[in-house]
Amino acid sequence: MTTAAEIMNPGAQWIPETETLDRAAQLMRELGVGALPVSDPEERLCGIITDRDIVVKCVAAGHDPAQVTASELCQGTPRWINDDADVSEVLSTMGTHQIRRLPVIDEDKRLVGMISESDLAQVLTDDQIADFVSQVYA
Numbered sequence: 001m002t003t004a005a006e007i008m009n010p011g012a013q014w015i016p017e018t019e020t021l022d023r024a025a026q027l028m029r030e031l032g033v034g035a036l037p038v039s040d041p042e043e044r045l046c047g048i049i050t051d052r053d054i055v056v057k058c059v060a061a062g063h064d065p066a067q068v069t070a071s072e073l074c075q076g077t078p079r080w081i082n083d084d085a086d087v088s089e090v091l092s093t094m095g096t097h098q099i100r101r102l103p104v105i106d107e108d109k110r111l112v113g114m115i116s117e118s119d120l121a122q123v124l125t126d127d128q129i130a131d132f133v134s135q136v137y138a
Contacts, residue, residue, distance in 0.1 A: 047074025
């Protein structure tokens, strides 16, 4: 059984919900990622922001990313997966909620990694990839 811990990209970092979007963009650049989990003061997941969110929902809307916080962009119910979950559970969660990035947490509820489409592509069969794509992009 392949687990989320085996699929994930380790070393993901939170951005606090009070941090501004310009800092989020800088952190994305430093880490070479396009999405960051957003945490509340107790380091619990309260959302995810993407580089596209910053551009479309902030910059293109005429807002100053130095004045808008990460929490202002977070929408919906955040989703995550336990590090010991198997790949079928990962696929089900991502497919059901039509998400392309999934934070991975350990038994202490600490962020340990992220799973993206490219991580899945390395472990799935062609048929599994096709099924995943049809669910997420439906």
